[in-house]
Amino acid sequence: MTQSTTSTGSQAYTSTAEFEAAYNTLHATYATHKTKDIRWRKWQLKQLWWLIVDNTDAICAALHADLGRTEAEARMYDIADVKKAIKECLDNIDVWARGHAAEGAGFLMGRLGGAWVRRDPLGVCLIIGAWNFPIMTLLSPLCPAIAAGNCVMLKPSELAGATAELMVELLPKYMDNSAIRIATGGPKETGLILERKWNHIFYTGGSRVGRIIATAAAKHLTPTVLELGGQAPAIICKSANVDLAAKRIANFKIANLGQICVNVNHIIADPEIYDAFLARLQHWLEHFLKEEAENPWLARIISPGHYDRIHSILSSTKGRILTTGPHEPSRNFVHPTIIADVALDDSVITSGELFAPLIPVIKADLSTALATLAPGSKMADPLALYIFSNSQPEIDSILNQTSSGGVSINDLAVQYGVPGAPFGGVGESGMGAYHGKWGFDSFSHARPVVNLPLWLEGGMQWRYGRPTIEKLSNFDTAKATWKRGETLEQQSSGQKGWFGWLW
CATH class of the missing domain: 3.40.605.10 (Aldehyde Dehydrogenase; Chain A, domain 1)
Known part of the structure; x- marks a missing residue:
């Protein structure tokens, strides 16, 4: 060096x-x-x-x-x-x-x-x-x-x-x-x-x-x-509390000016609640940014190079710009910006992980949202996945069909700080945990350690010399506890009923 x-x-x-x-x-x-x-x-x-x-x-x-x-x-x-x-x-x-x-x-x-x-x-x-x-x-x-x-x-x-x-x-x-x-x-x-x-x-x-x-x-x-990292999505289902989802996303997206690995990269909102969600998202972002004009408190982008990268993405999007404000290259400041009506092939999505205060919103149903996270897709295995839904079947469907480092339901980033739980990625978002x-x-x-007492030697003579069929019984001890010819329907799920958790 x-x-x-x-x-x-x-x-x-x-x-x-x-x-x-x-x-x-x-x-x-x-x-x-x-x-x-x-x-x-x-x-x-x-x-x-x-x-x-x-x-x-x-x-x-x-x-x-x-x-x-x-x-x-x-x-x-x-x-x-x-x-x-x-x-x-x-x-x-x-x-x-x-x-x-x-x-x-x-x-x-x-x-x-x-x-x-x-x-x-x-x-x-x-x-x-x-x-x-x-x-x-x-x-x-x-x-x-x-x-x-x-x-x-x-x-x-x-x-x-x-x-x-x-x-x-x-x-x-x-x-x-x-x-x-x-x-x-x-x-x-x-x-x-x-x-x-x-x-x-x-x-x-x-x-x-x-x-x-x-x-x-x-x-x-x-x-x-x-x-x-990866492109962590927030999926807003039609059963979601739209106002709460918008409030929490707007608040989190301005933290560290969007430069957080578990932050929302983009939002996929169901067509039935899309307009209502956009209105509340715009309301809450403006609400949280009221003080910024008079008393700046938001962080800045780390370097001119990252500022230029974000500005280029913003300039090339075909989405509809909603809430925004002045960008200040002199201090590497990108104003939090909502981009509505974003297509899945828009540059703001295809450019990869944003790591920026840009909030792209896609109108799509749950099946389309799940397709973006399908195994092998470019956005599969994000570090975080956020589900906003009040329907347990919807939540279960999303969890069963996706993979991610962690998940928060009707909230953001709380999976990061769960005591006793790991934090780490999977696939594109990393490996290992801490x-x-x-x-x-x-x-x-x-490191496994075993210390068998020496007095066992007299009963372990079978371990020495040529392997024989007679000695096999000392090694091949596993026995089937199930019947030949069982069907899929005959298998237990491994889940206990309500009373089963008492014992």
């Missing part, structure tokens, strides 16, 4: 020599096994907590410099998310790291052999953050990585230069510099980083770069978690 400057124009990227030294240090540290000590893990998680708490004002200022984000939004999203992740790891690390008895191991392996599943750290891990939430996407996955006992190299996004510069300053002051390092750089530098062997790579970003990450990881058989124990499991290896 060579020295160059980030988007802030003031920070030098990590040099090749600095990176190599840091990389070697991490491997040397992991070889000492110090990060496997639960006390070390707890200490580092607490140090990360104080990094956040002591420097909240500086973090908010950096996020404002990079994205124009207000202090309230910075505290609500980035800071609160990281603190929650730290606390969850500290509260559960003793149980998670202990491992568990192998379920169904039986008397021989379980009772006598003490079959146990350990959770071992993976080694030296690489975490690559995203620019839209540069603190959250860098430090939230760091929490389970530390909790699992790994050494970690952090790579912040070069587009969020002020935040990256602040992390370069703060991390060595609070964290164990022999086990946790940070490297900065652009695409060229990231490419060099990916040439090295890592024991795990955690990446948050778009699917194009996700494929590059996966290709680089495959060379070393490195496991990955890829938190990507949050809580799901993150701990992603950064650790499930």
